[in-house]
Amino acid sequence: MRQSGYLTDGRSEPEYLNLSGIKDEASNWILKLANLNAIARSIENFYHDEIAVRCEVSTHVDLNRIARAEVVDTNVEVELGKLAALILYCAVNCAERQTFVVRIMALEQHVQQSVMAMLEQLTTMFPPVSPLHGHSSPTFRRSSIGTLETPIRGFSGEETSDVKDLKERLSAMEKKWQDAEQDKRLITEEFDKISIEVRNARRRVAELEEDNNRLNGERQQAVARDNKKLEELVNAEKHVLTLELQAKTDELLQDELDISRSKLVALAKLESTVTKYKQKLDEMNTVKEHVKEVEAQNASYLEKMLDLESTVKTMASLKASIEKYKNQVVELETTNVEVTSTLQVKEQKCRQLQDELESAQHAMAFLEQQLEELRTHVPTDGRATEEDQYTSAADLLGGDVNMREQVARLQHENRQLQQLVDNLSAAGTSHAAVATPSTVGSGDILTLQNERDDALRMKQVWQDKALETKRQYDALVDATKGMQAAVAAGSGVSSAQLAQLEATNTRLATQLQAHEEQARKMASNIEESDSLRATIAELTNRLKDKESVINNLSQDKEKLETYTKKTLHAVQSKYMLAVSVHRNQISERQAKVEMLENKLKELKAGQKREQALLMSSFYEVPSAQCVMMRIHAAFTSRLVGKCKEER
Numbered sequence: 001m002r003q004s005g006y007l008t009d010g011r012s013e014p015e016y017l018n019l020s021g022i023k024d025e026a027s028n029w030i031l032k033l034a035n036l037n038a039i040a041r042s043i044e045n046f047y048h049d050e051i052a053v054r055c056e057v058s059t060h061v062d063l064n065r066i067a068r069a070e071v072v073d074t075n076v077e078v079e080l081g082k083l084a085a086l087i088l089y090c091a092v093n094c095a096e097r098q099t100f101v102v103r104i105m106a107l108e109q110h111v112q113q114s115v116m117a118m119l120e121q122l123t124t125m126f127p128p129v130s131p132l133h134g135h136s137s138p139t140f141r142r143s144s145i146g147t148l149e150t151p152i153r154g155f156s157g158e159e160t161s162d163v164k165d166l167k168e169r170l171s172a173m174e175k176k177w178q179d180a181e182q183d184k185r186l187i188t189e190e191f192d193k194i195s196i197e198v199r200n201a202r203r204r205v206a207e208l209e210e211d212n213n214r215l216n217g218e219r220q221q222a223v224a225r226d227n228k229k230l231e232e233l234v235n236a237e238k239h240v241l242t243l244e245l246q247a248k249t250d251e252l253l254q255d256e257l258d259i260s261r262s263k264l265v266a267l268a269k270l271e272s273t274v275t276k277y278k279q280k281l282d283e284m285n286t287v288k289e290h291v292k293e294v295e296a297q298n299a300s301y302l303e304k305m306l307d308l309e310s311t312v313k314t315m316a317s318l319k320a321s322i323e324k325y326k327n328q329v330v331e332l333e334t335t336n337v338e339v340t341s342t343l344q345v346k347e348q349k350c351r352q353l354q355d356e357l358e359s360a361q362h363a364m365a366f367l368e369q370q371l372e373e374l375r376t377h378v379p380t381d382g383r384a385t386e387e388d389q390y391t392s393a394a395d396l397l398g399g400d401v402n403m404r405e406q407v408a409r410l411q412h413e414n415r416q417l418q419q420l421v422d423n424l425s426a427a428g429t430s431h432a433a434v435a436t437p438s439t440v441g442s443g444d445i446l447t448l449q450n451e452r453d454d455a456l457r458m459k460q461v462w463q464d465k466a467l468e469t470k471r472q473y474d475a476l477v478d479a480t481k482g483m484q485a486a487v488a489a490g491s492g493v494s495s496a497q498l499a500q501l502e503a504t505n506t507r508l509a510t511q512l513q514a515h516e517e518q519a520r521k522m523a524s525n526i527e528e529s530d531s532l533r534a535t536i537a538e539l540t541n542r543l544k545d546k547e548s549v550i551n552n553l554s555q556d557k558e559k560l561e562t563y564t565k566k567t568l569h570a571v572q573s574k575y576m577l578a579v580s581v582h583r584n585q586i587s588e589r590q591a592k593v594e595m596l597e598n599k600l601k602e603l604k605a606g607q608k609r610e611q612a613l614l615m616s617s618f619y620e621v622p623s624a625q626c627v628m629m630r631i632h633a634a635f636t637s638r639l640v641g642k643c644k645e646e647r
Helices: 002-007 029-051 063-067 077-092 097-103 109-123 138-149 161-313 314-378 391-399 400-434 443-490 495-647
Strands: none
Touching: 029 063, 029 077, 063 077, 077 097, 077 109, 077 443, 097 109, 109 161, 161 314, 161 495
């Protein structure tokens, strides 16, 4: 930029630029702008007269920005570059362009390239003027550009790619110039019309300048009138300010009075609310007492609950003792049932023995009667003594001593057998009394049933044998009766027949005794099995009854436990709910009381603060008036200073 400025130092065309008209006052941007405008007019005239193009510098370069660069502190390098390019284009197209071309070739290579690019850009930037001007002929353009085709210092004679490119661009520019020359002829007429309009516009501008001078005089007169009006306005504003200050102070006092009245009303309301809250505090105290009572009741409920829980804990031991007592009751009942069953069996046996005794007594009476009848028929021996009172079959068969001894022995054996049978029956009853169903299991019951069935079968067998023996005995009795009849008839009996008869009698007696003993055993076994069966049936019935009772008791127990749990849970939940509700109510009321106390404190503090403000406002009003007067005086002094500056 400095190098291009050195090239265009104002000595290229002195007739277009009057250096004496440029004022050297760098501190004033207005003078700088005037100098730049003079240079711009010189450039426009040169372009119009020498190059035949219309160039308006103000449309391409911001001269105002360049002039105010030091005042505004902006970057003006681009604008200065544009202005330097316009001046450089003037230098290469002036009469002494050869001098400036030599200077361009003395620059550095990249600077030369940039200068050539700017010159090429400027050749197509501005529109041409009327073609009547002789200086803008194509021969002049070619001669001016041909000077640039001379070899540049620092380059060889061979053409580089850049030079070739520049030549091609130059040829294209020449073609464009020819086209532009053709367009000039069409534009010339329009330019003439515009020049006429420009003359008219200049004439009108002169008239407007005269009007402007006249209006400036009128403006000065109006300024004088305005100064007088301004003084009057300042006085009016002083009066208005004083009135406004007084009105504001009155409004402030009225607002403070209204605030104090509203605060008094609020204070009265708060005092009434304080009484209400005191009543609520009393109610809270009653509620606290009620809560204490409820807590005491809850404590009693808890004690009851603990007692119930302790009783529930002792239920296990009570259950164990109840089970123990139940077992004892069952054992006692089983023994009772066994005793009753044995008593029933004994009673049946006693009745049976009583019946047998009666039948035996009848038989004995019948036999004694027959014996008496036989004694009456049989002749008695004189040697009979008192010990022969008992008559037997031996007396009937001959009545000697041996026969009587055998009969006495047989009777003794019969008595022993009868005692043995009685002893066995007594032992059976005692054994039945000792046995208990509690010790008899299901296997023993089955065994007893099997034994009973076997005993019944054996009984049937022995009954058959007893019948057979009875038939034999009846036959023997019949034979005895026949023999007695024979004796009564006086016929004699041999000793062989007597021995045979005794042997048969003995054998039959032993068989009869054995059969009777087995029959007694079978009867005792059957009686025992019947008694055991009756005992088992009775025990099963009682066991069912006890089980039903136990089930009912267990159901009642479960119901009682569930009811107890539900009642305990309900009591506990009600207690906890009541406690939580009362606590919440107490906390809420306590929070309300604290909030109201805080509000009361805040209101009291606000009242004190407002009272202090009211008291201070009475003292601050005069000082505020003084401040307003000072502000008003400063404002009026500034207005007067501005008016003087404008004058």
